[in-house]
Amino acid sequence: MMPSWYLEKPLGEYVAAYNVEAGNKIQIEKAASGGAITAFLCYLIDHGAIDGVIAAKKAKGLEGEIVVARTKEEIISTAGSRWQVLPFTLKLKETVEKENLNKMAIVGLPCQVNFLRQMKTFPLLETDFSNRIKFLISLFCFGTFAQESILSYIKEKYGMKASEIKEVKISQREIKFIGEREVEVPFDELSKYLQVGCLLCPDYTGIASDISTGFVEDKTVMIVRNEVAEKMLREAHEMNYIKIEEITQERMERIEKRAIEKISRASKYMAQIL
Amino acid sequence: MKLSVFHVDMGGCEGCSVALLRAMATMETCDFKSRLVGDFEIEKNDIVMVSGPICLNEPEKIELLKELREKASVLIAFGSCASVGGITRYCRGGQQPKPHHMTFQPINAIIDVDYAIPGCPPSPRMINPFINAFITGKQSNYMQIFKATTKVKKLSGFDLIDDIILQNICISCGACILSCPTGAMHMVGGKPDLIVEKCIRCGTCYVRCPRASQLLIRRYLK
Ligand SMILES: Cc1cc2nc3c(=O)[nH]c(=O)nc-3n(C[C@H](O)[C@H](O)[C@H](O)COP(=O)(O)OP(=O)(O)OC[C@H]3O[C@@H](n4cnc5c(N)ncnc54)[C@H](O)[C@@H]3O)c2cc1C
Ligand code: SF4
Ligand code: SF4
Ligand code: SF4
Numbered sequence: 001m002m003p004s005w006y007l008e009k010p011l012g013e014y015v016a017a018y019n020v021e022a023g024n025k026i027q028i029e030k031a032a033s034g035g036a037i038t039a040f041l042c043y044l045i046d047h048g049a050i051d052g053v054i055a056a057k058k059a060k061g062l063e064g065e066i067v068v069a070r071t072k073e074e075i076i077s078t079a080g081s082r083w084q085v086l087p088f089t090l091k092l093k094e095t096v097e098k099e100n101l102n103k104m105a106i107v108g109l110p111c112q113v114n115f116l117r118q119m120k121t122f123p124l125l126e127t128d129f130s131n132r133i134k135f136l137i138s139l140f141c142f143g144t145f146a147q148e149s150i151l152s153y154i155k156e157k158y159g160m161k162a163s164e165i166k167e168v169k170i171s172q173r174e175i176k177f178i179g180e181r182e183v184e185v186p187f188d189e190l191s192k193y194l195q196v197g198c199l200l201c202p203d204y205t206g207i208a209s210d211i212s213t214g215f216v217e218d219k220t221v222m223i224v225r226n227e228v229a230e231k232m233l234r235e236a237h238e239m240n241y242i243k244i245e246e247i248t249q250e251r252m253e254r255i256e257k258r259a260i261e262k263i264s265r266a267s268k269y270m271a272q273i274l
Numbered sequence: 275m276k277l278s279v280f281h282v283d284m285g286g287c288e289g290c291s292v293a294l295l296r297a298m299a300t301m302e303t304c305d306f307k308s309r310l311v312g313d314f315e316i317e318k319n320d321i322v323m324v325s326g327p328i329c330l331n332e333p334e335k336i337e338l339l340k341e342l343r344e345k346a347s348v349l350i351a352f353g354s355c356a357s358v359g360g361i362t363r364y365c366r367g368g369q370q371p372k373p374h375h376m377t378f379q380p381i382n383a384i385i386d387v388d389y390a391i392p393g394c395p396p397s398p399r400m401i402n403p404f405i406n407a408f409i410t411g412k413q414s415n416y417m418q419i420f421k422a423t424t425k426v427k428k429l430s431g432f433d434l435i436d437d438i439i440l441q442n443i444c445i446s447c448g449a450c451i452l453s454c455p456t457g458a459m460h461m462v463g464g465k466p467d468l469i470v471e472k473c474i475r476c477g478t479c480y481v482r483c484p485r486a487s488q489l490l491i492r493r494y495l496k
Binding site for chain 1: 392
């Protein structure tokens with residue numbers, strides 16, 4: 001039912017994979033964040049590899065919004081996970097034009113990175129800003145939620161009110177709601193609140209990215225998909241922005257297993273929709 | 275050997291033709307001929323690109339289209355009118371010189387098409403990588419979307435609403451909004467909504483939506 005290449009390579013093409021943490025060059029104080037991506041983005045901006053980042057920032061409450069960050073401080077303020085798909089809108093296009101950004105990195109979920117890669121490969125519109133995108137970073141994703149229902153579930157089952165939740169940390173098998181106290185809920189317990197559109201999505205790691213990243217058993221993992229990205233990651237490591245170490249085969253297998261689960265789920269639901 | 279690329283416009287607004295001419299001016303790997311600039315014979319061609327819709331009341335045009343198909347290794351419907359009807363889907367007849375209601379069709383009404391590229395017009399920047407794929411033999415997965423699009427005769431914001439929003443499989447990513455050339459899509463209550471008067475039925479939002487493009491491929495290619 002799914003394109004054959006999905007099952008042949010559930011994690012897509014890649015050249016290397018690492019455990020990564022922020023190095024001591026960058027101070028990131030966010031409960032929910034290992035800060036590896038943030039630290040890497042800081043390296044890219046400090047060394048002129050990029051002139052801006054499109055990432056997600058906390059707006060009000062648990063809501064997030066897509067923003068353009070041009071300085072290290074602005075990048076650091078976007079650290080941590082927003083737990084929704086945040087829409088690209090015309091405002092983003094306008095900002096990119098107005099600020100005259102020409103070498104951007106974009107962080108997004110696999111569906112968004114897939115769209116951006118499509119736009120970059122085949123810019124159908126004159127106004128597509130695809131040639132300004134230098135770097136696509138995908139977060140791993142097993143699905144996003146219908147927020148209202150999940151918040152009322154957490155309140156009922158765990159007694160934690162929406163207003164108490166300050167940060168949400170999503171890892172491979174758990175979601176942690178962080179405030180004065182922490183509530184950790186297995187991902188699968190919340191599956192019934194997933195957006196239907198996500199049930200059709202076959203891409204766990206974001207195969208169209210330059211670098212894909214997730215949080216597996218309390219450590220950030222990065223899957224590096226081409227030589228340019230690999231070189232930059234190594235330089236960031238040498239200059240103490242991040243610390244990288246080779247990942248074990250066993251950890252990679254666990255990520256692959258999760259990716260295959262997502263492909264099977266998509267196959268099943270796609271058959272129902274068609 | 276250079277790739278022979280032949281272009282014929284069936285009577286569109288010429289936006290697509292201009293996009294092609296702009297792109298081809300810098301493609302040194304191709305031997306490009308357009309009927310727009312000379313009355314070239316139709317020979318055997320590696321790639322034939324057709325822009326504009328086909329008028330069902332013009333037998334010569336229909337014969338021309340069939341001949342182009344016969345002589346092409348790969349035939350591409352270029353732009354919204356040729357591929358999915360585009361703005362001509364709104365033709366109601368009565369205009370001078372009097373095309374009748376539904377006289378215009380995308381070219382797949384008459385011939386088999388290998389790739390259909392929506393866009394009003396598709397930007398010149400997308401043409402080089404597309405043609406290059408045939409030169410290098412390295413086809414991007416995204417080309418599957420354009421292959422699947424050959425199987426439909428309409429594609430628009432209306433279809434996006436029907437297939438994605440109303441089926442509740444929209445994930446609110448906003449790709450459609452970012453991709454609409456006329457600003458016909460906007461967010462209402464966290465989901466895209468169509469301003470019907472602004473939709474020119476170009477199909478861009480549909481092929482750009484992560485869910486809709488996936489549906490297209492699964493429905494028509496797998
Ligand atoms: C909705 C969601 C689901 C996830 N699901 C999984 C999963 O199933 N398995 C797994 O291993 N990892 C998952 N992750 C990734 C994981 O939670 C971490 O974000 C990732 O490992 C990066 O960690 P970090 O500490 O290096 O990031 P940080 O240094 O904190 O940087 C994170 C970057 O991501 C950006 N960002 C955060 N949220 C969003 C968003 N919603 N849209 C766009 N950009 C955003 C931030 O602006 C920041 O630039 C998910 C993340 C999100 C947002
Ligand atoms: S599961 Fe897929 S569609 Fe849903 S948010 Fe994640 S990447 Fe996007
Ligand atoms: S909504 Fe916009 S992109 Fe979609 S078909 Fe209509 S005009 Fe084209
Ligand atoms: S592109 Fe598709 S999934 Fe994304 S917001 Fe538009 S309709 Fe929804």
